[in-house]
Amino acid sequence: MNMKNIGVIGTGKVGLGLIKHLANINHHILIANEGHPALLSETASSFGGSVTAVSQDDIISRAEIIFLAVPWVAINQIAEKASSASGKLIIDATNNIISLQPFKTENLGEVSTGEHVQQLFHTHHVVKAFNTLTAETLQNPTPNDLGKTVIFLSGENDSAKSKASDIISLMGFEPVDLGSFKDAANLQEIGRPLSGIEFIKVKGSKVAHKQ
Ligand SMILES: NC(=O)c1ccc[n+]([C@@H]2O[C@H](COP(=O)([O-])OP(=O)(O)OC[C@H]3O[C@@H](n4cnc5c(N)ncnc54)[C@H](OP(=O)(O)O)[C@@H]3O)[C@@H](O)[C@H]2O)c1
Incomplete structure (x- = not known):
């Protein structure tokens, strides 16, 4: 297998959940947060040999x-750094929360959050995924003999979505493509119907079609 370098920027509640599942998939996992990589090395080694703490610039290159x-509020700064590179798959787990107390989201008007992030990371292909599960569920998906926990995704580029789906499957989840950012926004964004719910795709289940 061709070992890829996969980066995770952000090692808080969601980042640690992602790293937990990525650590098992036989790729090199590079992790960074806001601080110096040396401060993250113990966290990295707690996941095993495939996870290394590096700088954000290292991940981007x-x-x-x-x-x-x-x-x-951190994505503008990261997008600016990422503009030195191109053609990466950016898997965006963020939600547009600008304050927790009081709870407030950024109003982007007619622009969906996925479109906004894609505009910021305009030299790359963005796929929005992992933003609907709570960090707790991401860390510990409910074990279920019937099927796997669903990760909803959306984006404009089919090949990027297919690559993201492959990684999601390797991580042990079931990818479900909701379509373009616009198609998905009313379902996938924070406060929308899919937000905060764990869905299980039952093995072998089919979508029923009306004749
Ligand atoms: N919590 C949830 O249940 C949940 C669920 C779905 C989606 N989300 C979304 O996922 C994102 C992360 O949420 P979280 O709960 O994991 O947050 P968190 O626990 O506060 O962790 C945020 C991480 O981002 C890092 N960070 C902050 N500014 C940065 C910068 N400029 N450059 C690089 N790293 C930076 C922090 O670094 P330090 O460690 O150095 O401070 C920290 O590791 C948010 O957009 C959130 O809306 C959250």
Whole structure:
């Protein structure tokens, strides 16, 4: 298997959940947060040999796939750094929360959050995924003999979505493509119907079609 470098920027509640599942998939996992990589080395080694703490710049230059697990207010700064590179798959787990108390989201008007992040990371292909599960469920999906926990995804580029789906499957989840960012926004964004719910795709289940 061709070992890829996969980066995770953000090692808080969501980042650690992503790293937990990525650590098992036989790729090199590079992780970074806001601080110096030396401060993250113990966290990295707690996941085993495939996980290494590096700088954000290292992730941007070396990783083919980059997970964004940072607060919404940090993405502009990361996008600016990422503009020095191109063609990466950015898997965006963020929600547009700008304040927790009081709870407030950024109003982007007619633009969906996925479109906004894609505009910021305009030299790359963005796929929005992992933003609907709570961090607790992401860390510990409900074990279920009937099937796997669903990860909803959306984006404009089919080949990027297919690559993201492959990684999601390797991580032990069931990818479900909701379509373009616009198609998905009313379902996938924070406060929308899919937000905060764990869905299980039952093995062998089919969608019923009306004749
Ligand atoms: N919590 C949830 O249940 C949940 C569920 C779905 C989606 N989300 C979304 O996922 C994202 C992360 O949420 P979280 O709960 O994991 O947040 P969190 O626990 O506060 O962790 C945020 C992480 O981002 C890092 N960070 C902050 N600013 C940064 C910067 N400029 N550059 C690089 N790293 C930076 C922090 O670094 P330090 O460790 O150095 O401070 C920390 O590791 C948010 O957009 C959130 O809306 C959250």
